[in-house]
Structures are given as C-alpha cells and as structure tokens.
Amino acid sequence: MRGTGMLLLVGLMAVTGCHAKFKKHVGGIDHVKPDLVVLGGPQVNLGMTGDDSIVGAVVDVVQGVKSIDLTRKVSQAVDPDAVGDAFLVTLDEGIGKRPFDIREKSRTTLELQLVRYGIDVAALGLPGALTYQFQSRIYLPDGDRVYTAHHNCSMSFSDPQAISVVLGTVNNAGAIKDMSDAEIQQMFEGGARYCAEVVITRIRKHAG
Numbered sequence: 001m002r003g004t005g006m007l008l009l010v011g012l013m014a015v016t017g018c019h020a021k022f023k024k025h026v027g028g029i030d031h032v033k034p035d036l037v038v039l040g041g042p043q044v045n046l047g048m049t050g051d052d053s054i055v056g057a058v059v060d061v062v063q064g065v066k067s068i069d070l071t072r073k074v075s076q077a078v079d080p081d082a083v084g085d086a087f088l089v090t091l092d093e094g095i096g097k098r099p100f101d102i103r104e105k106s107r108t109t110l111e112l113q114l115v116r117y118g119i120d121v122a123a124l125g126l127p128g129a130l131t132y133q134f135q136s137r138i139y140l141p142d143g144d145r146v147y148t149a150h151h152n153c154s155m156s157f158s159d160p161q162a163i164s165v166v167l168g169t170v171n172n173a174g175a176i177k178d179m180s181d182a183e184i185q186q187m188f189e190g191g192a193r194y195c196a197e198v199v200i201t202r203i204r205k206h207a208g
Contacts, residue, residue, distance in 0.1 A: 025140065026208070033106040037114070046172060090193040118131060130188070
C-alpha cells in the first residue's frame with residue numbers, strides 16, 4: 001500500500017512538473033525564430049497479417065517488398081523542402097502571437113525536426129494513415145533550453161469505400177499506386193499544414 005502511494009505521488013509530480021520550465025519562461029518570450037530540419041523522405045509501411053502460419057509469413061514478405069517499392073515511389077515524388085515550407089507557413093500564419101510571435105531575426109530559437117513521416121497501416125486490409133513525428137525545442141538567446149516536446153499527428157490519406165473498411169479489405173497499395181506524383185506531393189504538404197496546427201495547439205497547451 002505504501003509502495004502504491006509512492007508511485008502515485010511520483011506520477012503526480014511528473015504530471016504537474018511537465019513543461020514547468022517552459023511555463024516559467026514563456027511570459028518573457030515575445031518571439032522565436034523557427035529552424036526546421038526535415039530528416040529524409042517519406043516512408044511507407046503496409047500492414048502485416050499478424051498470422052504466424054506459413055501462408056501468413058509469405059503474405060508478410062510480399063507486404064514488406066511492396067512497402068519498399070512504394071517508399072521508393074513516394075520518396076521520388078516528394079520534395080522534403082516543400083513539405084517543410086508548408087509546415088512553416090502554416091505555423092507563421094496560425095500562431096498569432098499566442099504564446100509568441102514568429103520572427104526570422106529573433107535570437108530565441110524554436111528548433112523543429114520532422115523526425116519521420118509517411119504512410120502507416122496498422123494491419124493488412126485496414127485503412128492507412130498519413131503520419132508525422134515532430135520534435136521541438138526552444139532555446140533562449142543564452143543557449144538555455146526551456147522547452148522540449150514530441151508531437152505526433154495522423155490523418156487518413158485516402159477515402160476507401162465503407163464496405164472495404166468494414167470487411168478489412170482496403171487496398172492501400174493500390175491507392176498509392178493510383179496517385180500521380182503531384183497528388184502525392186500535395187497530400188504530404190497538406191498533412192504538414194494540418195500538423196502545424198496540431199503543434200501550435202500543443203505548444204499553447206504546454207505554455208499553460
């Protein structure tokens with residue numbers, strides 16, 4: 001019983017202390033300079049069967065090969081710099097000085113990394129999702145880091161038929177193959193704009 005109470009206390013301290021340093025300093029931050037790095041191109045991971053049988057293993061191998069081929073397709077179609085620009089434009093337009101402004105010449109830096117992005121499928125036949133993983137840090141002019149956070153966002157990348165969703169027969173690979181390079185680029189830029197809104201919302205929440 002005593003051990004359980006100690007665990008609860010530690011958990012409560014972790015929750016209440018989360019981003020405490022950021023909350024302490026954010027009132028003195030009028031503006032930040034965004035610095036975004038996109039680490040590579042998008043990836044595609046098609047869902048596996050989860051079946052340990054010989055047939056399931058064969059299907060999973062085929063899915064793995066398809067994932068590699070589709071990763072190559074979307075990587076050739078996508079300009080990572082344009083994806084980053086779409087994110088930054090939305091960040092600049094959407095943050096509206098809450099909790100701070102965006103300025104190119106600020107000495108306080110909002111460091112952002114797009115660590116991973118692409119299309120992920122939870123399991124074979126289920127609808128795939130466009131997913132992004134961001135890491136953010138804020139450094140004051142003296143180099144003191146006052147904020148660190150990880151941001152994940154996801155959204156549907158296609159509109160499969162309802163019956164396919166119910167039956168678990170969504171053809172994600174086919175949907176990607178049917179897209180033109182321009183459509184793939186627009187899709188990833190649109191996802192980046194959506195994620196910028198998610199990051200803005202979370203930064204405001206962490207600011208208190």
